[in-house]
Structure formats: structure tokens, C-alpha cells
Amino acid sequence: MDLLGKRGKPSPSHYDGFISYSRAADDRLGPALRDGLHQFARPWYRLRALRVFCDARSLSASPGLWTTIEAALDASHCFILLASPESARSFWVLREVEHWRSLAPERPMLIVVTDGEIVWDHEAGQFDETLTTALPESLLRGFTEAPLWVDLRSVRTETDLSLGSPAFLDTVATLASALHHRPKDELVGEDVRQHRRARRFRRFSWTGLSLLTAAAVVGAVAAVNSADVARAQRDRAERQHRSAVSSLLVMRRDQVGDADPVRSGLLAAAAWHFNQTPEARHGMLASLATPARDVLNDLGDTRALSPDGKILAGDDRAMRLWDPVTRRWVGHPFTAHFRSAKFSQDGRTLVTLENDEDIRLWDSATWRPIGTAFPGPGDDVVALELSPDRGTLVTVGFDEKIRRWDTATWRQIGPPLTGHTDDIESLRLSPDGTTLASVGRDGARLWNLATGKGKPLGGHTGAIRSVAFSPDGRIMATGGHDGDVRLWDSVTAKPVTSPRSGHDGPVSAIAFSPDGETLTTAGWDRTVRLWDPTTGRQVGDSLTGHTDIVSAVAFSADGTLLVSSSLDRTVRLWDPEARRPIADPLKGHTEEVTPLLFSPDGRTLISSGQEETVRLWDPRTGRQLGTPIGIPNAYGNAAWPMALSADGQTLVIADPDGEVQPWGMADRQPIGEPIQVGRRVQAVAVSPDDATLAVGDGEGTVSLWNPATRRPVGQPLKAGTEAVQALVYSRDGTILATACGGTIRLWDTATGRQIGNSMEGVNSMAFSPDGKLLAALGGDGTTRLWDTRTQRLSGDPIKGDGAVALSPDGQTLATAGADNGVQLWHARTGRPIGNSLKGHTADVLALAFSPDGQTLASSDNAGTILLWRPGIPADPLKAVCALAGRSLTEQEWRLYLPEGEPHKKIC
Structure with a gap:
């Protein structure tokens, strides 16, 4: 512009x-x-x-x-x-x-x-x-x-x-x-080209200078000086060149975005190779955060997906089976001309409907035909299904009649199954082959395949376009023309959950994961969605990227990969576990939970609930450790302020009545007598050397105590005139940050004097491990980064509300959102990393990273604690390369990098 x-x-x-x-x-x-x-x-x-x-x-x-x-x-x-x-x-x-x-x-x-x-x-x-x-x-x-x-x-x-x-x-x-x-990107490219020309010019100049140096001994000193200047100029030009190329690649990465996650990740990796900037690092993390894992657009026309996610693809001359897990073709090509195809439930047999209406069975391992071709039922076939034992083929045409055929003789089995009064869209057999589900414009019916008896789904009206059985056959899921997703008992044909509104338009495909714990649906709205079959609720955000109707979905055999194909002639691979809780909710609290603390070794998570209990959890299993610690107080329900010693051996719990009690983490028993503060305690913090306990009260005063002698040390700090909201020590213990009445103040722990200016409008805070940055959550719902060295704000405000946490490496910020989600941010650029983490049904109040940064805990005001694997690798370049399994190709390099830049293998 x-x-x-x-x-x-x-x-x-x-x-x-x-x-x-x-x-x-x-x-x-x-x-x-x-x-x-x-x-x-x-x-x-x-x-x-x-x-x-x-x-x-x-x-x-x-x-x-x-x-x-x-x-x-x-x-x-x-x-x-x-x-x-x-x-x-x-x-x-x-x-x-x-x-x-x-x-x-x-x-x-x-x-x-x-x-x-x-x-x-x-x-x-x-x-x-x-x-x-x-x-x-x-x-x-x-x-x-x-x-x-x-x-x-x-x-x-x-x-x-x-x-x-x-x-x-x-x-x-x-x-x-x-x-x-x-345009900015065009100008950056011009800058790169000019630096390259200048570099060539300097090379020629250097050659000439060298010749002159050899010929003129008298000018040797001047020549050396000139060489130093030329070298310095060359190095500066090279730095500018690398910086310009890196900036250009970051812009290219943002343009590609989630439409091609592998390529966008490789562009960010290439930008990091030229110049290790925060923007390049964010680009790699953003690509890793998306659930999309690859876009396959060079396989030809996709004809069918097998139940284990393998793709039948090719062109008009030959078909091949592609394994998305190994990224390799399976077996050899085979020639066939057909207008539709479907795999059996075990994936070993392919049923094809050929252009002349013939139906043929193929062995998917050898691509040899099985038996003779079936000339067809004499009516246009709109849907077909093969029994698990490959002995029965079920077809339906425009006459709404379902017919069963013996695949050995191709003779019809019994009379047609009738009951539908309008077009049938899809057929699906249960895993054991005994029950057939038929869905269409007039609803759905369940049939006993042996007897031919059927019954409609109870309480359902309206068109259904897709259907799937759970692996054990007990639950049936249907996708409606109106976008609703419903779960049914396959024996009683009665609903087990109320209808859930999901897709904006018809649900075109539906499938269960191999373990039956996840349901995926695809729709005309070009999205893929994940659902929890036990609750019928959608899990996480919709998976977007397809540009046309998504026609089929399937899980890989181990459930770690989700495959979707679309009329846009692409196949997309997704990680169904990405950005989902890594364990069931930790339940035990009945009221709001805040704060959350991890032990130094990361093996224990500590939570304080408003129902007057403190609980210890094993974050690896999600199980509660021992019995809760509870101390009633005169103020009714209240969450306990608490802090953990640096060695992880002592938990300090503050009673709002004015007592601070140390507890042993090993036996969960009180250690000695409580410290009598004398005022209502609002916040506590233990210094990194465990030598000082900071206690903030309801009147804005922070008193300092020796935990061993139970006596005060030094002079109290006046943080304000209202209740102290939070206390945080820097990692090296040289700075104590206090939040009081919406104001943050930094104190020198050696002198007890305030450092620099105060920061207004802040509710909660967290230090980076090196103490150089302080993440401060304001009352306006934004988080700002405060540079403790310059006493200035760093970067733009970051949207977030309710809670804030910094990862141990100081690179990632987590904030609680107004939508009951948790959002990750790249701290240095202030840009989001992926979509928000969804799972809470109430306001998120507390966040905490584990010491290794691999687990994030979040709690809400309904008493629920969720554990997440934020997926922030220590080496993003290595992670991007591992995900892609390749570097940028020479064709991609020429497309995205300035002309003349020699191709390099980044991975």
C-alpha cells in the first residue's frame, strides 16, 4: 500500500x-x-x-x-x-x-x-x-x-x-x-541485491588492492589499513545482508502461515540460519504449534482413505497407496478405471465401482482382483459397504432399497431392506459386521444384517449425511445436514448425548480414533473437528486449512495422525493430540484454585483451593499425593497464600488470620510453631537462598522474616496502602517485586531500597529466570514486559486476563484468556504461538510452568486443574527439521529467497 x-x-x-x-x-x-x-x-x-x-x-x-x-x-x-x-x-x-x-x-x-x-x-x-x-x-x-x-x-x-x-x-x-x-518486502529484496553487488565490487577492489600492495612496498602500511577498512566494510555488509534475508524470509513465512505448516516452518528455520532473531524463533514455534503437520498436494487425485489413514491416490492411468506415517508409497501401482472406491474395515480389500457400473474387489497388498467382477444391481449405486469377513457386499441405489450380495456367487441375499422414503447418503457396518447403519435425508436406521430387520433412530428428525461406529460397536455417531453431531446407543437406537452444534453446514465425514476416545468430523464448511465421545463436546479449535469441502477423514493405525482429504485436491495431516490436556482434569478441589506451584524437581504440583485445602499432585499421573492439608479460618472460604523453599523441602502456607506455618513436603506435617505476623496475610515468598521469608499483609506492608528463628529481619517495606496482591523474588534473589493496589515496585534486597520507578495498573506478575524481565498483568487485561535493567516497558502489550506465567527459559509467556482458554506468547516479540489451549469451562485463575518448561498447569474458579504439554522445544530448529524431515528444496529456495542466493541445506 x-x-x-x-x-x-x-x-x-x-x-x-x-x-x-x-x-x-x-x-x-x-x-x-x-x-x-x-x-x-x-x-x-x-x-x-x-x-x-x-x-x-x-x-x-x-x-x-x-x-x-x-x-x-x-x-x-x-x-x-x-x-x-x-x-x-x-x-x-x-x-x-x-x-x-x-x-x-x-x-x-x-x-x-x-x-x-x-x-x-x-x-x-x-x-x-x-x-x-x-x-x-x-x-x-x-x-x-x-x-x-x-x-x-x-x-x-x-x-x-x-x-x-x-x-x-x-x-x-x-x-x-x-x-x-x-512494498516493504520488495524493498528488502532490493537491499539484499544491492549488498550483494557491493560485496562483489568489494571483492574486485580487494583483488586490485592486493596487486597494488605487491607492487608498491612504500604504500604497504596504507594498503594494510585499507584492507582492514575493506574487511570491516565487508563484514558489516555481510551482517546487513544476512539480516535483510532473514527479515525477508520471516515475511514470507507469515504469508505462507498455516496453509502449509511444513514449508512455513522451514522458511522460519532458514531465517534463523541467516540471523537468529526473535522473529525467526517465533516463526518456528508458531509453525510447530499448529496441529497441522503437512499438506500433501503432489499425490494426484485422492480416491479413498483406508480406515488406518492410508491414501489411495493417483491419476487417470494408475493408482497407488500412500502411507502418510512413513511418507512412502506402499506396494506397486495398479491400473483401474473407476468413479468411486471404498476400503474394507481392515483395509485389506478395496471395493471399486467402475465407470460401466461393474463392482470389483481388489487385494490392497497385491492389487490383484479377487474373484470375478459383479455387473451391478441394475440401478445406479450411490453407496456400498463390505462386511468384515468380505463375504457380503451391501449396496443402495436411488430407489432407496438396500440389497445384500454374496461376494462368492454375486447372488442377492434375501429381499431388499426397505423403510427409507428418501435418498440414502451413506452405509456403515458395525465392527463385528452384524449391524448395518443407513443414513439419509429422512434420518437413520439400524438393521440386523442377518435377519434384515430394522428400526429407526429414536427421536431423530432431519437429514443425516455421515455415520460411524466406535471400535467396540457400542456407540454410533452421526453427522447431520444441519451440522449437528449426535451419539447413539447402537443396541437401543436411543441418543446418549444431546445434539451438539458444530459445523456450519452438512457433516460430510466422521470417524473414531482406534482407541475410541476421540471422534473426528469433517464438513462442507472446510473444517475438521475433534470431539470427546463421553461428553459429546468439541475438543479444541476447529482444524482449518482446506479450501473446499472435506470429503473424508481417518486416523492412522496408532492414532497419532489424523488424515483428511478434500475436494481441493489436497490431503492434510494433523496431530490430534496437539494442544490438548495431557491428562484428565485433576479433581479434588470444589472451589476456585489459586495459586499453583511446582516443586524444583517438577515431580510435585501444589494447589491451594478456596475450600480451605492445599493438595499435592503427581503431574505425571494426575493422582493426588496423600491427604489434603486443611486449616480452617475465621474468614470462611479462602485460598491459602503459599510459597515453596528453593530446596523443595518446605512448603510455607499463610493463614489469612495472620499465621505463617512451614510444612514438611515429605510427611505433610507442620514444622515447629507458626510465625505470628499479627495482620491478615495476603501473599508470601521465599528467597532463593531460603534465608528470608517475605510476608505481605492487607495494609500494604511487606515484612521480612528469618524462617529459622521465626523473627523479623530488617525494616518492613511499604508497598502501598492497600492489600499486597503478589510477591516475587528474582532468580538470583537480588530483587523483590511487590504488587500492591495495582502498583508494582522493585526493591533491592541488600539495602531494602526501592529501585527505579514504580509500575502502575498491575494485578499479578512473574520474573524471567535471569531476572531481566518481569511479566506484569494489568487491570486492563493486558500483560506488559518490564525490563528491570532499564526500568522501561519492553515490547507491545499482550492480551491476557486473570493470570500470567513465564517459562523457565524466559522465552514463552502464558496468559489466561477471557474465553476460558490459555494462550501462549513469544515473549520477545509479543506474538501468539498457535491458538489458545481450550479445556476449562470456567475462568482460569492461576498458571505455572514446570521447572523444565515441558508442562504447564492451569486452574480455574470451578476447582479444576489441567496439565498441558505446551510443546516449546529447547531447540526449535531441530524440532522443525525433525517434523519436516527435509530442508527447503531448490525450487522452494528460488521461489522465496532473493535471486542468486546459493541454495543451502538448513536441516
Whole structure:
């Protein structure tokens, strides 16, 4: 999109941009931004790519300072404002803004936020005057729609303000895209090409320099110095080149997205190979988080899926069987011309309906015909089914009559089965072959295949398009024309669950997993969905990616892979276990549960419930350990504040009545007498060396205690005037963070003094393991990352509500969502990793990562605890390569990377 509008090329006396900034705030950033715009995508034969005015670089001695600036403004095509509270108050910035707005109104303005806040009020159609601190007052109401602004707050304090910095390079690319009137990805590619040309030019220069050095001994010192400069320039160009290629690949990965998860993961891996940026790491994690595992679009026409997920595919000349688990063809091709096919339930036999209406049986291992062809029943066949023993074939035509045939003689068995009054859509035999289900526009019927007697499903009205039996044959699932999914008792033909609304349109296919614990459905709405047969409820989000009706679904034999085929001529592979709870809910609490704690070895999970019990769990089995710890109190139901010692041997439980009692984790018995705090306790924390116990009370005071002597140490900390909501020690114990009345304060544990500024509007928090980042959940439902070194916010706000947790490596953030889900985020970029984890039916209140980061625990206000395997690998590159089983092909490399970039095997 052209942000600036069309224009002619400026004359040499014109400027492409004018940078307005406060020298007090951005004396380094303003000139660096000007230099970056001059160099980005610069042809080697030109002095600069753009001509940008910046007073620190462009002004010379002049008797009329404002006259010179005014002339530069008049000659500039675009105004670039470095917005900050200092620039909003700067006399010169205000004067420059006023003069710019007095010029022709079509001249654009770009805003780069370097400090403070900018908030657009969509309802009022202007900037929010109460929250915006980085803009002059004259600009708050000066726009008719939200303008473009770029966030450079996280870059402002970096020591490397050059194109070698990925974040700074991305900002320069965004602004240069607007000034050049070219798409950002195209401009990044141009920058890569120019760096490559410059590199070739430097190579030629180096060769010439070497020859001159050999010929001129007198100039040896100068030549060496020149070589050093050339080497430094070469290294800088190489870094810029790798950074540009990495940024381009990240953009390509985002464009591919979940439509092709393997390819998008490999693009992110390639970006990581060129430059290990947070954006590249997020791209790999995002690809790993999707339940999609591959897209098979080179197999030809998909004719059928076997019950174990193997795919019959090919073209008009030959058919082959493809195993999605091994990614290999099975057996040899065979030639057949048919318009439909279906596998037997054991997958060993294929039934084909040929173009001339003949029906033939094939051995799927040898592709040899079994017996003679059946000329057909004399009526168009719309559905057929083969019995498990391969002795009986069931067919139905447009006359709504079901016929049974002896496959040895092809003679009809008994009279037709009648009862349907409208078109029959599908037939399905039970696993033991005794019961036949027929579904169609007038509902469904169950038949005794031996006797031919049938009965309709009780209480069902409306059309049914698909049907499946559970592996034990006891439950039958149907998918309706209206998108409903229903479960039935196959013996009584009565419903076992109420109808569940799922698909937006007819359910075209349905299948059970091999263990019968998962049901999958596919629909005309192009989605695949998973269901819990015991409750009839959908599990997780819908699986999307197909672009046309999904016609068939099947599980692999071990249940670890789900296969779907579609009229879009693709087959997709899915992980049915991805992003689902790894165990049944941990039940025992009857009221809300908060907080959650993992022991240092990760073998015990500790939960505190509002019904006045603390429970210990084995997260590997989901079983409760021993009897609950319970201490009644005078305030009625309340969840106990608690903390665990660093060695994992002592659990500290705080009674709201003012007592803090240490308990032994081994025997779950009290250790000594309780510490008498004297005030209602709201939060507790144990220092990493187990030498100090921090206790926050209901009046904003944090007292420090020696757990061994039960005596206070040092002076209390005044965290505020309201109840202390949370206490957290940094991993090294040098910082104590307190949350009180919506304000976070950081304290130096050695001196007891507050560090830096406080952070307002915060309810809960969590430290990264290195203590450099503090994740703070605000009352507005967003989580911000606070850099404890610079005392500044890091990155953009992250949506989340109710709870927050940081993974042990500090790379992944977990937040509770308003939809009863848990969302994972890449902490460094603030971008989500996959869809939210669904399973809770009430508000999520607490989150905790295990010490190895491989398990995430979540609890809600209904007393339910769920355990998740977040799937965040320590080495995302290795995980992406293992999933793909390959690198980018040469064809993919040429398609996505700049021209001339030599092909590399990333995996």
C-alpha cells in the first residue's frame, strides 16, 4: 500500500523526508535514522538512496537558523516525527509541526514513537487526550483517521543503532517503503541485491588492492589499513545482508502461515540460519504449534482413505497407496478405471465401482482382483459397504432399497431392506459386521444384517449425511445436514448425548480414533473437528486449512495422525493430540484454585483451593499425593497464600488470620510453631537462598522474616496502602517485586531500597529466570514486559486476563484468556504461538510452568486443574527439521529467497 501518494522524483534541492525530534531525548536516534534511510537499498554507485533532512547532520553555520529549517520543511516531501514526551514539549518541534501543517494538506506525516504512549480513540476518531503523552497537543485532534506510526521504544536505548540491528533495520525498512513508494518486502529484496553487488565490487577492489600492495612496498602500511577498512566494510555488509534475508524470509513465512505448516516452518528455520532473531524463533514455534503437520498436494487425485489413514491416490492411468506415517508409497501401482472406491474395515480389500457400473474387489497388498467382477444391481449405486469377513457386499441405489450380495456367487441375499422414503447418503457396518447403519435425508436406521430387520433412530428428525461406529460397536455417531453431531446407543437406537452444534453446514465425514476416545468430523464448511465421545463436546479449535469441502477423514493405525482429504485436491495431516490436556482434569478441589506451584524437581504440583485445602499432585499421573492439608479460618472460604523453599523441602502456607506455618513436603506435617505476623496475610515468598521469608499483609506492608528463628529481619517495606496482591523474588534473589493496589515496585534486597520507578495498573506478575524481565498483568487485561535493567516497558502489550506465567527459559509467556482458554506468547516479540489451549469451562485463575518448561498447569474458579504439554522445544530448529524431515528444496529456495542466493541445506 502506498502510504504517501504518487509524486514525481524530487529535484536535488528537495528532501524525501524531514526528521523532527527532541535533541534532549533522541540525540542519537534521529541522526542514526537519517543515516539508515540514506543507506538502506542504496545502489553501490549512488551516494545515498534517499535525501533526508536532520538538523544534526544537515545544518551548517547560518545566521538564520529558523529560515534554514523553514526552507528545508518547504522542500521536504514527508515529515517524520520522532514522538516522545520531550518532543511534545519541545519549542522547536512544536514550531516545525505547526509550519508543516500550514503547508499543502496532502503532504504526509509519519510518526515514530520513541518514548511515552500513543493511544487512538476509535469511537471519537482522534487520539485519546488522557492517555497519549508523546504527541504535541496540536496533533491530538488533527487527524481524521488513525495515522501510521512505528514503535521504536525498544530500540531507542540499544547501543547498536545501525542496519545491523534487526529491530532498527525493520523500522528503517518500514519508513523507507513509504518514502520509496514500494512494498516493504520488495524493498528488502532490493537491499539484499544491492549488498550483494557491493560485496562483489568489494571483492574486485580487494583483488586490485592486493596487486597494488605487491607492487608498491612504500604504500604497504596504507594498503594494510585499507584492507582492514575493506574487511570491516565487508563484514558489516555481510551482517546487513544476512539480516535483510532473514527479515525477508520471516515475511514470507507469515504469508505462507498455516496453509502449509511444513514449508512455513522451514522458511522460519532458514531465517534463523541467516540471523537468529526473535522473529525467526517465533516463526518456528508458531509453525510447530499448529496441529497441522503437512499438506500433501503432489499425490494426484485422492480416491479413498483406508480406515488406518492410508491414501489411495493417483491419476487417470494408475493408482497407488500412500502411507502418510512413513511418507512412502506402499506396494506397486495398479491400473483401474473407476468413479468411486471404498476400503474394507481392515483395509485389506478395496471395493471399486467402475465407470460401466461393474463392482470389483481388489487385494490392497497385491492389487490383484479377487474373484470375478459383479455387473451391478441394475440401478445406479450411490453407496456400498463390505462386511468384515468380505463375504457380503451391501449396496443402495436411488430407489432407496438396500440389497445384500454374496461376494462368492454375486447372488442377492434375501429381499431388499426397505423403510427409507428418501435418498440414502451413506452405509456403515458395525465392527463385528452384524449391524448395518443407513443414513439419509429422512434420518437413520439400524438393521440386523442377518435377519434384515430394522428400526429407526429414536427421536431423530432431519437429514443425516455421515455415520460411524466406535471400535467396540457400542456407540454410533452421526453427522447431520444441519451440522449437528449426535451419539447413539447402537443396541437401543436411543441418543446418549444431546445434539451438539458444530459445523456450519452438512457433516460430510466422521470417524473414531482406534482407541475410541476421540471422534473426528469433517464438513462442507472446510473444517475438521475433534470431539470427546463421553461428553459429546468439541475438543479444541476447529482444524482449518482446506479450501473446499472435506470429503473424508481417518486416523492412522496408532492414532497419532489424523488424515483428511478434500475436494481441493489436497490431503492434510494433523496431530490430534496437539494442544490438548495431557491428562484428565485433576479433581479434588470444589472451589476456585489459586495459586499453583511446582516443586524444583517438577515431580510435585501444589494447589491451594478456596475450600480451605492445599493438595499435592503427581503431574505425571494426575493422582493426588496423600491427604489434603486443611486449616480452617475465621474468614470462611479462602485460598491459602503459599510459597515453596528453593530446596523443595518446605512448603510455607499463610493463614489469612495472620499465621505463617512451614510444612514438611515429605510427611505433610507442620514444622515447629507458626510465625505470628499479627495482620491478615495476603501473599508470601521465599528467597532463593531460603534465608528470608517475605510476608505481605492487607495494609500494604511487606515484612521480612528469618524462617529459622521465626523473627523479623530488617525494616518492613511499604508497598502501598492497600492489600499486597503478589510477591516475587528474582532468580538470583537480588530483587523483590511487590504488587500492591495495582502498583508494582522493585526493591533491592541488600539495602531494602526501592529501585527505579514504580509500575502502575498491575494485578499479578512473574520474573524471567535471569531476572531481566518481569511479566506484569494489568487491570486492563493486558500483560506488559518490564525490563528491570532499564526500568522501561519492553515490547507491545499482550492480551491476557486473570493470570500470567513465564517459562523457565524466559522465552514463552502464558496468559489466561477471557474465553476460558490459555494462550501462549513469544515473549520477545509479543506474538501468539498457535491458538489458545481450550479445556476449562470456567475462568482460569492461576498458571505455572514446570521447572523444565515441558508442562504447564492451569486452574480455574470451578476447582479444576489441567496439565498441558505446551510443546516449546529447547531447540526449535531441530524440532522443525525433525517434523519436516527435509530442508527447503531448490525450487522452494528460488521461489522465496532473493535471486542468486546459493541454495543451502538448513536441516
